[in-house]
Amino acid sequence: MNAPLHCEIPAGLLDDAQALSDVSAQWDGDIVKQITDYITIPAKSPSFDADWAGHGHIDTVMRNAAAWVEAQKVDGLKLEIVRMQGRTPVLVFELPATKADSTQTVLMYGHLDKQPEFTGWRNDLGPWTPKYEDGKLFGRGGADDGYAVYASIAAIQALKAQNVPHPRIVGLVETCEESGSYDLLPYVDALRTRLGDVGLVICLDSGAGNYDQLWLTTSLRGMASGVLKVQILTEGVHSGDASGLVPSSFRILRQVLDRLEDSRTGTLLPQSFHCEIPAERLAQAKATAQILGDQIYKRFPWAHYDCGGATTFALPTTTDPVEALLNRTWKPTLSVTGADGFPELGNAGNVLRPYTAFKLSLRLPPLVNAASAVQELKALLEDNAPYQAKVTFESAGGATGWNAPGTAPWFDKALNDASQAYYGAPCGTIGQGGTIPLMNMLSQGFPKAQMMVCGVLGPKSNAHGPNEFLHVPYAKKITAAVAHVMAQMP
Numbered sequence: 001m002n003a004p005l006h007c008e009i010p011a012g013l014l015d016d017a018q019a020l021s022d023v024s025a026q027w028d029g030d031i032v033k034q035i036t037d038y039i040t041i042p043a044k045s046p047s048f049d050a051d052w053a054g055h056g057h058i059d060t061v062m063r064n065a066a067a068w069v070e071a072q073k074v075d076g077l078k079l080e081i082v083r084m085q086g087r088t089p090v091l092v093f094e095l096p097a098t099k100a101d102s103t104q105t106v107l108m109y110g111h112l113d114k115q116p117e118f119t120g121w122r123n124d125l126g127p128w129t130p131k132y133e134d135g136k137l138f139g140r141g142g143a144d145d146g147y148a149v150y151a152s153i154a155a156i157q158a159l160k161a162q163n164v165p166h167p168r169i170v171g172l173v174e175t176c177e178e179s180g181s182y183d184l185l186p187y188v189d190a191l192r193t194r195l196g197d198v199g200l201v202i203c204l205d206s207g208a209g210n211y212d213q214l215w216l217t218t219s220l221r222g223m224a225s226g227v228l229k230v231q232i233l234t235e236g237v238h239s240g241d242a243s244g245l246v247p248s249s250f251r252i253l254r255q256v257l258d259r260l261e262d263s264r265t266g267t268l269l270p271q272s273f274h275c276e277i278p279a280e281r282l283a284q285a286k287a288t289a290q291i292l293g294d295q296i297y298k299r300f301p302w303a304h305y306d307c308g309g310a311t312t313f314a315l316p317t318t319t320d321p322v323e324a325l326l327n328r329t330w331k332p333t334l335s336v337t338g339a340d341g342f343p344e345l346g347n348a349g350n351v352l353r354p355y356t357a358f359k360l361s362l363r364l365p366p367l368v369n370a371a372s373a374v375q376e377l378k379a380l381l382e383d384n385a386p387y388q389a390k391v392t393f394e395s396a397g398g399a400t401g402w403n404a405p406g407t408a409p410w411f412d413k414a415l416n417d418a419s420q421a422y423y424g425a426p427c428g429t430i431g432q433g434g435t436i437p438l439m440n441m442l443s444q445g446f447p448k449a450q451m452m453v454c455g456v457l458g459p460k461s462n463a464h465g466p467n468e469f470l471h472v473p474y475a476k477k478i479t480a481a482v483a484h485v486m487a488q489m490p
Helices: 016-039 057-071 142-146 148-161 184-195 249-258 279-292 321-327 370-382 409-423 437-445 472-488
Strands: 078-082 090-095 105-111 131-133 136-138 168-174 198-203 215-220 222-231 304-307 310-313 333-340 355-364 390-399 428-432 450-453 469-471
Touching: 016 057, 016 136, 016 142, 016 148, 016 409, 016 472, 057 078, 057 090, 057 148, 078 184, 090 184, 105 142, 105 148, 136 142, 142 148, 142 469, 148 168, 148 472, 168 184, 184 437, 198 437, 198 472, 215 279, 215 450, 222 249, 222 370, 249 355, 279 321, 279 428, 355 370, 370 390, 409 450, 409 472, 437 450, 469 472
Parallel strands: 105 168, 105 198, 198 450, 215 428
Antiparallel strands: 078 090, 090 168, 131 136, 136 469, 222 355, 222 390, 304 310, 333 355
């Protein structure tokens, strides 16, 4: 019988097979349990839990993560929970370089705060009741992105286990990301000297087009959000007595929204909310559309019903894969994510309501300035109110999107090599429709840094919604891919 072939690994390079074996064992033996425990804690972001400090859940997940990192006893690693008065805490860890002549820093980012519960969970699942099933760990926050700090340390340990030299590494884990990271900027300013010269950012808070290859996020949309309220009366009145004379606050709100959006198509009307799509992103969208095809839109849980013996499904805005990708990454879009002023259906009598309020979430193209958009949005909605109703838009702030810098040759090679090593396919590129406020901030502060923005939020993972899950086999491979890329950093 022939002896198995072995490849000699050059000094300083990572043995990919060994790295994947090491991180897989750590995920199976420890990390899955850590994230399972994390899911049970309702550490909602401060925008969704005004008394977050009193409830203590954010402090609990922060302390638990810090205790776990310290228990790993990574050689040379120093850790600190940094607190500012009245702000959510951040976790910072630092690891000196072991690579000769290395002057730049790798910044590893994640967050531990969560979105609220939402409804519609499967009967045997819940936001705070984790369940591990067929390689998927269900529950709120595991994939978005409570796993990041654990995966980051595991990637570092994979390098240490093989004595692979690495650059200086700094970790920054916040607890305000789901609220727009408004607490983070003061920390970044205070910690700027400790960050050093950042040459590579690793952010594990993004998505994946499929679970078959590594995916690099090349853009993120921005966001402007707030509450639009229309008030016409001081109290509710009998609808039979008043309707036809007192205009409906809901109808007025619809008229106001018509200034912003074409309700037939979903197109945002102000041209200042649009931007030109760079040629490189158009080319990447076409290449990604070839990979994903109709799964770009079929992956969503479309409503369906029986019609004459055939199942009819609700339709997307487009079935063209390229247009679908661009619509969710480079086009502005309005969503109504909450409402007030409405009684529950069981308590809805014949009353003309005094006011209607909608929570608006306006996703902005990556190159549109959020602060300007918020200012314009407020004026557009409030000015010249129909029937002189009281119309107010209370902004919850905004975050400018992000467009990735040019990809350095070493970074492009490292990503593709890692994807081939762990998935057997080249690295894909994809824009994401969500927002990570830190990325724009870091690109401005470190314009030459390479940005490894990746994540485990692939098809049906459903971040923020019901039945959110962490795809553990994919997470193992992305952990090893992070180690591979850090080992290749010049």
